Amino acid sequence: MDNVIETKNLSKSYGDILAISNIDLEIPKGQVFGYLGPNGAGKTTTIKLLMDFIRPTKGTAKIFGLDSRENSVDIKKKVGYLPGDIVLYDQMTGNELLKYFCNMRKQSDWQFVIKLAERLDVNLEMKIKKLSRGNRQKLGLIQAFMHKPELIIMDEPSSGLDPLLQQEFYTMVDEVKSDGRTIFISSHILPEVERICDQVGIIREGKLITVEQVNNLKNRSIQELEIHFGSNVSKEKFTKIPGLKSIHMDNTILFCTVIGSPDLLIKTAACFEVTKIISHQPSLEDVFLSYYGEQPTNVE
């Protein structure tokens, strides 16, 4: 499968400060890729490098097989972009702004633009300076989607949107995906990534920690277990088991989160009368936090 985005050893430093280091990404066509990390991890730096706003210290980035710097204009013809904290021209109305962008992109499907505005419920007649932050974000989404680009790159796209419009945004993402187009989205909203992404890359302190299918990430290594006992059991029997977190005993029920193998936990529980074991699907938040927690410095 062709990769829409491909980076090799992509690195950026500002003097002595290493913003990102040796980022290797391969994002195939038709995928929704989530880029997760805490503030300052390097998500926006990676996006700016892809968009040729800044230049890499080392490494390369290719979009549609073209070099992100040398072929920047050709790439941008097929890319829609939404920055984090979008700032637009205050004196224009939404109509004027979107028409200006349509002209710059030589795009003529104004009806599609109107349809997007109706879906997102934004008033295009009002001057942008009078719009709320959420409504400006909606305009930002429209200008990113309106020319039906092959690749949409978005930095925290649903920030400022109310829950109802977040759902509409997710539907727009689904439509782009079923159209065979690609989305690269940076986010820290885990349910959002869970909902819309196929694959997730986790970045921390400028390094790509892992790239996983969203389902694998959820399933791997973290289990939330509920063990029902026939009689009261002391919580202290379980507190020293390695990999066991969030231990809570409610009468005869043990609630816990296991990272890694549950073997020792099960063997310990088997010393008592066990009436039921229930395994809950872990939230991505728990998976996420396991990468942010006591993380060894050398990671693959």
Next chain:
Amino acid sequence: MWWTIGIVSINLITLLFYPSFADAQELNDLFLDNNMMKAFIGDIPDLTSPEGFLDSQLFFLLIPLLFIAFSITQGTGAIAGEEEKGTLDVLVSLPISRQWLLLHKLISMFVTLLILSLMTLASLVTGAIIVSMEISFYNLSAAILNVFGLSLLFGTLGFTIGSSTGKRGTSIGISGGIAVLSYFINALAPAVEGLEHARHLSAFYYYIGNDPILNGINITDICVLFSLSLAFCISAFISFNRRDLGT
């Protein structure tokens, strides 16, 4: 638009005072031996002549001051202003090259200054007719051409610093500071020994040193003003294309 209205109004109102000046020979006695005054009105032999009046009241300080303030505002706002506000992000995400963006910003500044210059010329011609001032249209045009050249020079300087640094405040400070220094070097040179040699480093010397309102177009002056502007533009293209955008 508001700048144009303002400058046109100032020109017309100033010209309305000409008839009073024309008859006031005592002004020459009062001001022409005063070196401090010459720093603000120019080293002019006759304040009551049409050329002397226009030079001292408008061309020496007021018009270039207004034009340079406008051009530096335009020049520094073009890229640095957008970058600081945050609107540059979405603009450079469009399928346009950085060179295209700069070119269009420069053209916009050039055309705006040109229109302002032409409106200024028109207002001076109108005012001259109203007060029956005998002044050469050719020389008046030469003076306006120099105003255009001078303001373009400082506008492109501000533009270059702005597009190289992304910082509007710095750009305004540096280009405005150089403009002020340049003005005073030229203005004080006739009265201050030692500044005469430095005068040729001042852009104002090439603007008014050869007195276009009296002598018409000076090709050397025009070449210096416009070629410096071109050099600044080329510098802007080189630096903006290379640097990280602080979006």
